[in-house]
Each structure stands twice: as structure tokens, then as C-alpha cells.
Amino acid sequence: MSQExxxxxxxxxxxxxxxxxxxxxxIQELERDRKRIVGKLWxxxxxxIAVLVLSGMLNRLNFEYYIYVAFGxxxxxxxxxxxxxxxxxxxxxxxxxxxxxxxxxxxNESFKYIPNQxxxxxxxxxxxxxxxxxxxxxxxxxxEGKVYTEGIHDTSTEMTFCEIEGKYSFSSHQRTxxxxxxxxxxxxxxxxxxxxxxxxxxxxxxxxxTLLENVVEPDKETFKKVELESVSFTKLFDVYGTDPILTxxxxxxxxxxxxxxxxxxxxxxxxxMTEMFPNMSIxxxxxxxxxxxxxxxxxxxxFKNGMxxxxxxxxxxxxxxxxxxxxxxxxxxxYYYDIILALRIVEELNLNLRIWTKQ
Amino acid sequence: MIIGIVIGVVLLLLILMYNRMKRYDIQxxxxxxxxxxxxxxxxxxxxxxxxxxRVATDKEMELVxxxxxLRSRIVNATSxxxxxxxxxxxxxxxxxxxxxxxxxxxxxxxxxxxxxxxSINEIEEQIQAARRNYNEHVRIYNTAITTFPSVIIAPLLGxxxxxxxxxxxxxxxxxDVKELFNR
Numbered sequence: 077m078s079q080e081x082x083x084x085x086x087x088x089x090x091x092x093x094x095x096x097x098x099x100x101x102x103i104q105e106l107e108r109d110r111k112r113i114v115g116k117l118w119x120x121x122x123x124x125i126a127v128l129v130l131s132g133m134l135n136r137l138n139f140e141y142y143i144y145v146a147f148g149x150x151x152x153x154x155x156x157x158x159x160x161x162x163x164x165x166x167x168x169x170x171x172x173x174x175x176x177x178x179x180x181x182x183x184n185e186s187f188k189y190i191p192n193q194x195x196x197x198x199x200x201x202x203x204x205x206x207x208x209x210x211x212x213x214x215x216x217x218x219x220e221g222k223v224y225t226e227g228i229h230d231t232s233t234e235m236t237f238c239e240i241e242g243k244y245s246f247s248s249h250q251r252t253x254x255x256x257x258x259x260x261x262x263x264x265x266x267x268x269x270x271x272x273x274x275x276x277x278x279x280x281x282x283x284x285x286t287l288l289e290n291v292v293e294p295d296k297e298t299f300k301k302v303e304l305e306s307v308s309f310t311k312l313f314d315v316y317g318t319d320p321i322l323t324x325x326x327x328x329x330x331x332x333x334x335x336x337x338x339x340x341x342x343x344x345x346x347x348x349m350t351e352m353f354p355n356m357s358i359x360x361x362x363x364x365x366x367x368x369x370x371x372x373x374x375x376x377x378x379f380k381n382g383m384x385x386x387x388x389x390x391x392x393x394x395x396x397x398x399x400x401x402x403x404x405x406x407x408x409x410x411y412y413y414d415i416i417l418a419l420r421i422v423e424e425l426n427l428n429l430r431i432w433t434k435q
Numbered sequence: 436m437i438i439g440i441v442i443g444v445v446l447l448l449l450i451l452m453y454n455r456m457k458r459y460d461i462q463x464x465x466x467x468x469x470x471x472x473x474x475x476x477x478x479x480x481x482x483x484x485x486x487x488x489r490v491a492t493d494k495e496m497e498l499v500x501x502x503x504x505l506r507s508r509i510v511n512a513t514s515x516x517x518x519x520x521x522x523x524x525x526x527x528x529x530x531x532x533x534x535x536x537x538x539x540x541x542x543x544x545x546x547x548x549x550x551x552x553x554s555i556n557e558i559e560e561q562i563q564a565a566r567r568n569y570n571e572h573v574r575i576y577n578t579a580i581t582t583f584p585s586v587i588i589a590p591l592l593g594x595x596x597x598x599x600x601x602x603x604x605x606x607x608x609x610x611d612v613k614e615l616f617n618r
Contacts, residue, residue, distance in 0.1 A: 268557075268560070269557075303571065305567065305571070320568050320571075321469055321561070321564045321565045321568050322564070323564075324563075324564035324565075324567045324568055325560060325561055325563075325564035328560075328563070328564075
């Protein structure tokens, strides 16, 4: 895959072309299936209503067995309803295997997509974003693979990502778990070797509506707040590190710039917005986000022992198939946006430039 | 009585200001210690590089000898300012030094040379980080002694403005990662 082809992949044109040439017949078939299931669902709903009305009428006519008719009718309707639900699950899986999987492969051939797998809780907790640690992690749409860059030295960066939902319990004795967050989680092999831990968190005002503002405070004994030189960067992020030199070793002026650029992109979770306004400032995106629900949030970064963990707590379901929502270009464009974000992590943060001792 | 209280308050303020400036001064020294450790690591690796070049080729390389001379100036420097100046001198010679070394294929493709070069590249990044850390502490210290009221008593207590470890734009360009990558 050439550098030029990769640049193309990041554009809306690349998606449109792929959608038109490859996905349209698949989506049309999936849409037919969806409509068929929706039709069955309506039939089940009307049958249920009909059973209830009929039972009521029989009761009024003093038909002594009306209760049997009611229960029998409800039982039959319930059975049909279960069948419809099973068909919906089958369609969900079909959407993932016949449409999302080729979309992921189109973005990067080396990506392996496992629809029903998630990143292990231990890895999510290893990133150390939250206090207390997560009691459970659920999710699906697991992707793993390498992002290649061809150049003088062919390099690649290993990464995994998926949609996750984290939950925590109030104490180790309590079994009740509460939802923490939902979003995209990326594990990326960083291009420098280091031992230590550095957090880059959005400022509190940036995360107040994500409900995470009280759980992302690093341990004050281990981590010290580091003031970096970049004024624009420190306006957006708070940086905490186990060592100030390590923090600066990781966060070079160039990387800080790149993190700003990447964050501006990640903040827009509507693919068309990014294409229409590629140079929109973070301030403008922030004001748009306030006006319209659905705009993205700033990412959280955790650099730990040679790895980079990125959390984007969008609080929404990604790669989500909704039975009552028409399957069209727009739905898949949003999926496409989530997938190319992974490429942007590597390309915009320049992680494939690894001339250091890390191989 | 009132005069006594006033003198007491002034003395207390003086002590607090002195402690504050001293604390920043110590932090600058500590930051320089960290930076110096990385700079010396680079000097040691340059030693190894020079040894490798001598083994790989019998030819005399004048520039290599110059760098060896600059190295001894760093080792013999006693104050922070002297060390900073010596390191800046060495830094300015490095791009030419690398180019000279790599003019000899027997050196350039020597396995040891490539390994040491890679290690130096990493140390350069660490030096940049430590240099930024040192400059940040110098900035805090300089701000502390040049703002009111510390500015009045700082010179009396022997606190002087410290120099930042700045690299000129030309030198910065010379140690540019991309350039090293393209070599």
C-alpha cells in the first residue's frame, strides 16, 4: 500500500468510491433484510394488540374460556417476538461480517476484525485512566493489526482498538456495578522506548459533560503536574508524569502540536463535518459541540512503559446497528470515520518514525 | 515595640524570600545535574564512536581529534556556565563530525558505529528533554529573582540571573531528527 493510497483512504472521496462500488449491493440486501424483520416486528405488535382486544371482547361476551385465549394468544405472540429478536441478532452479525469487515479491510488490509471480542479488562486498567479501577469491561468490535508506512525504512506500528463500556463497583465487596463510560479505546505501540508513566488529560472544562471529571485525577504522590512550553497545548491539556524529563522526552514540541491536531479531528464525531471544515479550530468545534449533541470529546492519552493508550469517551455506541434505523451511506460513513481514526493516530502522531533503539 | 514588630516582619519576609529563591536555585542545580548526566552519556558514546572510527580506518581524521579536545574541556569544566559553554561548543561541531566520519565507508557501515549512532540519537532526544526541563527551572528561578520584591534583595544575597541552555537555530537544524534519519 503506497503512501499516496493511504492519504486517499482518509478522505470522504475514498469512502464514497468504496461505498458506491463495493458496499452498495451488500447494503441493499441488508436493508431488504432489515425491512423484512421490521415488517415481522410490526406484525407481532399488531397481533399482540389483536389478542388483547379479542380477549377483552370475549370477556364482555361472557365467554368463560377467554382467559385461555388471552394467555395462549400472548404466548404465541411472545414466541414470534423471540424469533424476530433472533433474526435481528443474526442481521446484526451479518452487517458486521458483510459490511463492516470489508470496510475495515479497505482502510487497512492488515486489520483483523473480531465482532464479538473486546480488549481485556487488565489492559484497560493497565492504562490507569481511572480511579477506582474498572470492575468490568464489556464491548465488541475488536480490531488488531499493524499500520505500515513505506519509506526509506519500512516501518509499522502495532495497534488494537475496540468499543468498550467500563463499569466500576463502589467497593470490592459490592457486586453492583455502575456504568463509568462508553467509548473508543486504542492500544498503540509507541515509537520510543521508555520506563515510566505520563498522562495527557483534557482540561476539566473539556470533560465535565463526560462525567469523568472526578475520576481522572492521577495519584499526587507518584505523579507531578508538568508545565510544558507550548501555550496552546497547556490551554487544552493537563500533563502529569512520574518524571519531568521523561515527560518532555515523550512530549516533544512536535508531538504536542500533533496531539492538538489529532484532538481537533477526534472532537468531531460527524464524518461530514470534518470533511466540510477540515481546518476548523478547537474553539469553534467546542462551540458547535455545545449547540448540537453528538459532537465528539477530547481524547485522553496515557503513555506507559513504551505503550500509548488513548481513550475517547464518546458515551455513545459505535458500530451500532439499529433495527428501526435505515441502513444507508450516512451510517457507514460514521463507521468509516471511527476506523480511520486509528490510522490518524499513527499518521498524525507520526508513530511510524522510529529511528531510536525501539524496533 | 512597633519598630521591633516591623523589623521582625521584615526579617521573616527576608527569610521566606531567601528560602524561596534558594529552593529554586537548588532545583536549577538538580535539573542541571540531570542534564549533565545525559550530556556526559553522549560524551562517553562519542568516545566509543571515535574508538570505533580509529579501529575501522587507519587514516588520520583531524576533526575527530578536535572533538576529542572539546571533550576534555567538558570534563575539566568546573562551573555550570563553563560546562554549558563547553557542551554548546561540542554540539556545534557534531554535525560536521558525523559528516566527516561518514565520508569513510569503512566507518559508516561498521556495525559498532551504527549501533553507537543509534544510541546517540536516543541520547540526543533525552538531552533535548533534559535541556527543556533545565530551561524551565531556570525560567522559574529567573522570574523569582527579577520580580518585586525579590528583585531588591536578590543581588544582595548573591542570587544572579542564570543563563538558559539555548541552541542556536543553525545547531537545532543540524541535529534535526529528519536529517539524522536521512543520513
